[in-house]
Structures are given as C-alpha cells and as structure tokens.
Amino acid sequence: MTPDEKGGVGRAFELLGVGRIVFGSGSLERLGQMASDMGSTALVVTNAGQAGTGGATDVVTKALVESDVDCAIFVQPGEPTVADVDAALEIARQAECDMVVGLGGGSAIDCAKAVAALMTNGGAALDYMEVIGKGLKVHRQAAPWIAVPTTAGTGAEVTKNAVISCPAKNFKASIRGQQLLARAVVVDPQLGLSVPAGVTACSGMDALCQLIESLTSSGAQPITDALAAEGIRRAARSLARAVENGSDLPAREDMALAAMLSGITLTNAGLGAVHGFAAPMGANFPVPHGAVCAALLPGVMAANVHALRAEDSRHPVLTRYATVGRLLTDKPELGDSDAIDAGIRFVADLAEVIGIPRLRKFGVKAERVGEMVALARKASSMRYNPVALSDEALTRVLTDAL
Numbered sequence: 001m002t003p004d005e006k007g008g009v010g011r012a013f014e015l016l017g018v019g020r021i022v023f024g025s026g027s028l029e030r031l032g033q034m035a036s037d038m039g040s041t042a043l044v045v046t047n048a049g050q051a052g053t054g055g056a057t058d059v060v061t062k063a064l065v066e067s068d069v070d071c072a073i074f075v076q077p078g079e080p081t082v083a084d085v086d087a088a089l090e091i092a093r094q095a096e097c098d099m100v101v102g103l104g105g106g107s108a109i110d111c112a113k114a115v116a117a118l119m120t121n122g123g124a125a126l127d128y129m130e131v132i133g134k135g136l137k138v139h140r141q142a143a144p145w146i147a148v149p150t151t152a153g154t155g156a157e158v159t160k161n162a163v164i165s166c167p168a169k170n171f172k173a174s175i176r177g178q179q180l181l182a183r184a185v186v187v188d189p190q191l192g193l194s195v196p197a198g199v200t201a202c203s204g205m206d207a208l209c210q211l212i213e214s215l216t217s218s219g220a221q222p223i224t225d226a227l228a229a230e231g232i233r234r235a236a237r238s239l240a241r242a243v244e245n246g247s248d249l250p251a252r253e254d255m256a257l258a259a260m261l262s263g264i265t266l267t268n269a270g271l272g273a274v275h276g277f278a279a280p281m282g283a284n285f286p287v288p289h290g291a292v293c294a295a296l297l298p299g300v301m302a303a304n305v306h307a308l309r310a311e312d313s314r315h316p317v318l319t320r321y322a323t324v325g326r327l328l329t330d331k332p333e334l335g336d337s338d339a340i341d342a343g344i345r346f347v348a349d350l351a352e353v354i355g356i357p358r359l360r361k362f363g364v365k366a367e368r369v370g371e372m373v374a375l376a377r378k379a380s381s382m383r384y385n386p387v388a389l390s391d392e393a394l395t396r397v398l399t400d401a402l
Contacts, residue, residue, distance in 0.1 A: 153203025155263020202290030270384030
C-alpha cells in the first residue's frame with residue numbers, strides 16, 4: 001500500500017538536504033562572502049570554461065579572490081573518471097586547499113564532491129566506489145564545498161552521491177554518503193543563458209526523467225512527491241522553450257529549479273530503470289547521459305505500466321503515472337488511462353521536438369543490448385523501479401530506443 005492509497009503517511013521517511021540553497025538571478029554575487037566564511041583556499045573544479053577566457057570560471061575566481069579566498073583550478077575535461085578525481089585531489093593537497101567550489105555541469109560538480117570527501121577521508125577515488133571499487137564507507141564529513149551549477153540537468157548540486165567512471169572496467173558508479181552533501185548551493189539561472197541548445201536539451205531531459213522516476217519510485221514519500229510534481233510541471237512548460245531560445249530567462253529559471261528539485265527527489269526517493277541503464281550505457285558508449293534518459297524514458301514508462309497492470313489492475317503506482325501524465329500535458333481533466341498514455345506520448349514527442357537523436361547515432365548496436373541489460377541489473381537505481389522488469393522487457397526497451 002502506498003502512503004496515499006487510504007490516507008495517512010503509510011511509512012516513516014527521512015529527508016536529506018544540503019546546508020543552504022541560494023536561488024535566483026544574480027545570486028552569484030553572494031558567492032564570495034559565502035566562501036570566505038568557509039575557508040581561505042578553494043579548489044575550483046570547473047567545466048564552465050578555461051581561466052582567462054572571460055567566462056564563468058573567471059567570474060567565480062574573481063569573486064573568490066575579492067573576498068580574500070585564494071584559488072587553485074582543476075578543469076574537468078569530460079565526465080569524471082577515477083583518474084580525474086585523484087588528479088584534482090592532488091592539486092588540492094599541493095595548494096593546501098581547505099574548501100572546494102564545483103562550477104559547471106554535473107561532471108564538474110560530481111568531481112568536486114568526490115574531492116571534498118577524499119580531502120577529509122583519505123585514500124583514492126576507487127577505494128570508495130560502489131560495485132567496481134572497494135566500496136569503503138565515507139565516515140567523515142566532506143571538506144566544506146559550494147556547488148554552482150551552470151546547466152539544468154543532473155541536480156548534482158543537491159545530491160549525496162558523486163557519479164564517477166572507471167574506463168578500465170567500462171562502468172560508472174558512485175561514491176555515496178550523506179557526508180558528501182554540499183555546505184551551500186548557489187543557483188543563478190543567468191549562468192544558463194549561454195549554454196548551447198544541445199546541452200540544454202540533454203540536461204533538461206535528465207532532470208525531467210529524474211523527477212518522473214522519483215515520483216513513481218518505490219522509495220517515493222510525501223515531500224519528494226510534492227517537489228517532483230512541481231518540477232515536472234515547470235520542466236514540461238519550459239524545456240522546449242529553453243532549447244528554442246536560450247535567452248528566455250523565465251524558461252531558464254524554470255529549468256534550473258526543476259533540475260535542483262530533481263536532485264533533492266532522487267536523493268530521498270531513488271530513481272528507476274532508466275537510470276539503471278544510464279550507468280553502463282554512459283561508460284560503454286560516447287552518449288550524453290541525458291540522451292540515454294530521453295531515449296529510454298518512454299519505453300520504461302510503458303514497460304512499467306504494462307507490468308504494474310499485469311500485477312494488479314488497480315496498482316496505486318498506476319495512479320502516480322496518471323498524475324505524471326496530467327502534469328506533463330497540463331490536462332487535469334484526463335482520466336487515469338488516458339493520462340498515462342498521454343504522459344508517455346509527451347516525453348517521446350518532447351525528445352523529438354528538442355532534437356535528441358536515437359541511441360544508434362552514438363554507436364549503440366543491437367548486439368550489445370544483452371550485455372547492457374546484464375550490467376543495468378547491477379546498478380543501484382534499478383532497485384527503486386516500481387516493479388520488477390524481466391530481462392525480456394528490458395531488452396525490448398533498449399532495442400526500441402536504438
């Protein structure tokens with residue numbers, strides 16, 4: 001029984017969150033003072049441009065220096081690997097950094113998060129990796145760190161895990177623990193105005209997918225339900241607008257908030273089969289994380305609905321999928337069955353409208369499907385899927401997305 005089936009809450013829950021969130025256009029102006037309250041020397045982990053080019057990296061480092069915070073810089077070249085984390089950690093140690101600033105998309109923020117944890121817990125990245133590493137627990141609070149996202153996607157600024165790739169093992173996994181939560185988050189939607197349309201599209205589909213998976217997750221709870229619903233509503237009305245016109249600030253604000261909410265909901269409610277696939281797909285193919293989400297989301301939604309109906313035609317999670325459909329389409333009058341179908345159509349059509357290609361464009365071939373299904377089963381997100389999907393169902397989902 002879900003909490004909302006017969007009233008009451010249904011089960012106990014816990015809500016984890018970052019220490020402080022500062023949101024709004026122009027909020028970056030407050031970064032320097034916030035940082036100076038936490039430390040004297042910051043490692044800036046960035047993928048928001050090289051220093052000296054006049055971009056966001058220069059704006060942030062200038063704000064820090066003007067507040068008497070010295071800076072060392074590590075430019076995150078792509079999705080973070082264990083080698084990247086260890087290299088950034090070495091720079092932090094050499095510069096005697098006592099805090100970290102993560103600036104950019106989820107890749108830079110996840111690297112910053114991992115470095116902050118290792119600064120106080122010792123060791124190397126692989127020591128703390130789930131599935132593919134030693135899986136040691138993070139016991140000590142991470143060094144103070146501030147997240148400054150520039151893209152609206154992963155919500156990494158408010159999550160408790162750092163997703164790291166290990167190319168030698170063809171897998172992505174997490175360093176995880178509530179000790180990794182940021183001391184503060186600064187979300188300035190103006191930083192998103194220069195993000196290219198393709199990045200906006202992929203990042204936005206990741207955020208939308210996280211919101212939908214959180215609302216339908218087996219770990220869903222009342223607070224995350226409310227946040228996910230608000231995020232879905234905002235992403236549905238603004239993602240295509242932000243892709244079409246990057247200077248649409250209200251659309252950027254909607255997407256920045258939706259992404260941040262998605263990070264809070266996934267931290268507390270978990271995700272599902274889409275993100276179960278995303279880890280091995282991203283480690284084995286040059287495919288953006290958001291493109292995987294966009295390609296697989298309609299199929300996973302449909303497969304879950306089919307399996308839920310087979311289990312119980314009145315399964316309460318079906319009501320949640322109906323809620324998703326009404327939020328996406330802004331049609332509260334739809335009956336449950338029509339709303340479910342409309343929601344699945346909406347996410348499929350949205351991915352096409354904003355120009356996200358199918359997975360075959362990234363070299364994903366039919367002969368690798370079985371391997372990806374087997375790897376997806378090992379991913380931590382899979383355990384929160386609202387219903388157990390067979391290998392046959394997962395195979396069909398991935399095959400249809402090629």
